[in-house]
Amino acid sequence: MKFVKIICISFMLLSVKSFSQDYVFFNDSPSNSFYDPSWGTVSGSSLLELINTNKFPVESAIKYSGTNSLRLKYTSKTGGDWAIAVAGIDWPGRDATTKDSIIFLAYTTSLIASADLPVIYLEDLNNKQTPKQKLSDYVSSVPENEWFKISVPISIFQSNPGQADLKIIKTIFYGQNTADTIQHIFYLDEIRMSSGSVTPPAVPQNVAAKGYYKHIELSWTLNTDTTLQGYRIYKLENGNYVTIGTTQKDERFYNDFIGATGVSASYKVAAIDGSLNESALSLEVTAETKQMNDDEWLTMLQESTFRFFWDYAHPVSGLIRERTGSKNTVTIGGSGFGVMALLTGIERGFVTRQQGRGRVLKIVNFLETKAERFHGAWPHWLNGETGKVIPFGTYDDGGDLVETSFMLQGLLAARKYFDQNSAEEDSIRSVITRLWEETEFDWYRRTSSSNFLYWHWSPNYAWQMNMQLAGWNETMIVYLLGIASPKHSVPASLYANGWASHSSYKNGKYFYGYKLDVGWDYGGPLFFAHYSFLGFDPRNKKDAYTNYFVNNKNHTLIQREYAKANPKGMPGYNQLTWGFTASDDPFGYSVHEPFNDNGTISPTAALSSMPYTPTESIMTFKNFYNTYGSKIWGIYGFKDAFNLKENWYASSYLAIDQGPIIVMVENYRSQLLWNNFMKNAEIDSALKKIGFVADPTETESESEVPKEFALMQNYPNPFNPSTVISWQLAVGCKVTLKIYDVLGNEVAVLVNEEKQPGSYKVVFNLQQTTSNKQMGSGVS
Incomplete structure (x- = not known):
């Protein structure tokens, strides 16, 4: 439980100072072990805790804001000395004056x-x-536990700078003072140089709380104060409001993951400025976690994901930042996904x-x-403010x-979605048509004979770069659009003679009982089944090689079966994980698939396959939330x-991973993006x-009978006298749970009724039914 006490010490300077952005020396460490832009030294009999030889230790259990703080653990002794410095990321020099x-x-x-x-x-x-x-000249007393x-x-320092140039200050040092020979531990957070505003920001307005299955979401209207630093969240615990977290100044949401259903909680929010002045607390809001049906689950997923494309979009261009922390770097592909996310947000009522x-x-x-465009094509990355190319690599500019x-x-999906006769929607359609017609696919053929x-x-x-586009991978959509292009088309023969020409395109083998007509062994990474199919609808059709809906479905199921088989013994893998x-991983960024499996699970993979495997994907979605949601x-x-192998959890969001989630969930729910993209006459042509050609073979409805189930703890016989049987439903349906003996005789009917989606348990007491029989079980 953290309480905040402000020791107010005012220092007025005669000169007028700039109220520009603070110089941040520490607010969070990417590592929970040590803070890299730091340096410490200790000599003589004094003691100083250091990590990795000379780095400032990091503490994640006690922090004022964010994810961690610095741990200053020292013992000062006569004849000894210690010092430890903290710098900003990349060790910049700052003008302290x-x-x-x-x-x-x-x-x-x-x-x-x-x-x-x-x-x-x-x-x-x-x-x-x-x-x-x-x-000690500026702190009269030191409180405990707050x-x-x-x-x-x-x-x-201005009056006595010594030899230092205050215009290029690199580090703030803490060092030994009196030799009291006692071990002390201080936790330090939000270390910065600031312009000394003493007026707190305005109280946050329109604070609201909404309960979901295991978390409560807070929202508020963003504060417009120019010196705003962020927001602090308070929760009522044991009669007192205590700090539970903070957000950045451009974040208007906070999630309190409670971890249980049917729990009520109350909150208040305060605004903080760059000098760590805090506003008064907002009005109290209260919400309760609750049971949810499948529609509510999916809407929760889509609405939260939508915010990356709405709230976190670049403010100047509206294009989508490559990832959290990207600032002016926007991604063209991820922004295309973002356009489809915007259509989803309108349709779902997240925005008007x-x-x-x-x-x-x-x-x-x-x-x-x-x-900037190059023969009609945009670069991989753009500056979201200027529109200038940001090179993706040495030759990729x-x-x-x-x-x-x-x-x-x-x-193209947006061109058909915005079908109203209004100035804005007319303009949207006209601009998109020009952009589409000006893309020179024929130029990117390189030669007329290619x-x-x-x-x-x-x-x-x-x-x-000399990179030919050849499958199987995520680039199928390029050939579809190139052949469809109204003014710069390429011959349809490129599809078979280029895209599908490599011997590795066709597969035909079975993996865990599922056939892959095309693609890598075991299918490769699942974004192959997503990126080209966000707008292009693979249902009810096939080319000379496969029905791509079926192929993508089998690719998805192979990955699930691989996780169940878990040949590398990775922790956590199963039919729900x-x-x-x-995606990102503990070692950077990598393309994960069965042949490159380091234990990293990426939620976008299973969730974006929802149109192909709705039952399996929804169950996995709920498992991710219930098991790892915190x-x-x-x-x-x-x-x-x-x-789980590395005990690592990403803090990042990536446009190209969030986009397929919201879009493909919507294609599962309403086929919105598929329907609008496919309305473009050029695509059909x-x-x-x-x-x-037409091929309706993939649209068979899924059976309500479970494909698999497991009865834990009761095998081998004898059957436990009292047994708790648990199961989970991804969709509402009638459930019958019966107990049989080994001869096939029905012993008991435990459940025979309609059930809503959710998790269930039932207790079976053998002694009340039969005596010491060899038991089996049947579920239908």
């Missing part, structure tokens, strides 16, 4: 006299230091049609008038036909990945040229 104060939050669990606090001093980029200053704010005026079309119009206008095709897939389309072209390096695709569920839905 533009700020008023060094401020930070501190916490200790044991009594310490103010006189025994460390000293503080600064070091510049040339490793020149200021004289040391005693923290966070308190310490503010040190920069004027003391007017709001949604206004955002789409902003996007398409930016794409036409500001975004020009057009990216694959990313462009992902964008056009979304734009059977392939090429991924990249650069104005500086031409065809240096599976899904391998390209780690991987956030304000934008599921975080990118997790790895292209499919006929390629040779697609």
